[in-house]
Amino acid sequence: MWRMDNGQVAFLRELLASSETMAETRRFARALRSSARDDLLLLGAPDREDPWHLAAHLDEEARFVPSLKPTLVRWRPPPGAPPHLAVGLDRLAAARRGEALLVVSEAAPPTLLERVDDARRTGAVILTLDGGDRELADLAHEALTVRPDGPVSFEQAQHLVSATAGEDTGRRGLRDRLARFLDAVAGPQES
Template structure:
């Protein structure tokens, strides 16, 4: 999935609760770090979050948000690695209040959980993008869980993308709701693209292809949903004849 496809998928999901949660998570990530270089990204040793780091860095430059530009923390960077790929675990040990750690993990081994626990004790804010099947929920201040078994985004008949109806008590924004993977409409990889977009967006709405902020990405009526879905399918497989 490239950036254009990610933005079309963002538009497709614009009126769903999943995108609302992703935007809120991204906004919290954007505002939690006070200085450039203070947003740290880490994953399991065998799955370092290269792609999300690159996406966030691009969005940070595009939106002129230097504090959103991430630092990839690696488990064993080679001695000859470029500067931006040479940051090791010592950076986690130096994390402090006013900085943030985003953990990107489909699985979270004990070695990773221990590092995250130490960073939290040092006063940094912990964010996690996971599958809902890790133990990060007990460590993260904010967590967005995605069902990693999902490969396609298809709206159900009522247009909710599998989400239950809104809770009149407001539970949709509760801590437990953030930690629930139920109804996630995108794959783990797609969620990383969407999170990078959400983190750079202002509260006034998403950007169009030219970078201009828009008040809304669309309507949930059937015609609008079908139109947006058709645009996404055209990008993925080409327009139908």
């Protein structure tokens, strides 16, 4: 699987800046930032690799936007995994109002749909990054659909979402984010 670096994501965002794809990504990112007051749960499909790469990017962005701190929920956490990688479906069953569930899956098998529906019934806000699965999108409060024939791949969309969600507003650019990062690491510069 091909991975994008920050420069490639910035370039892709610049290319798509005035496109409908980027407008939809911004809308979804705003919803993602504002939906999880208590916890942001992140879940993939049971037959696919866990969306750990997106979890890592959201965790990075959470330095600036704390509501993006994800809890990766795994279908089959390996025995002896560190606590942050050992969160299983029991956590999803305990989802409640004030929490958000971000589902990252191109297609949704029935077992995934059941879990998402259960979380919705207990009050969690459901967000989906999907490949056009109508049943999954129907369960979502907010959905971002990545079409196979669209301008970005499913993986690229995940990078766009995490980078866009990490912005405080739609007006802040890379320089502002870098300055805030440097202030967080070294402290504000004295005049």
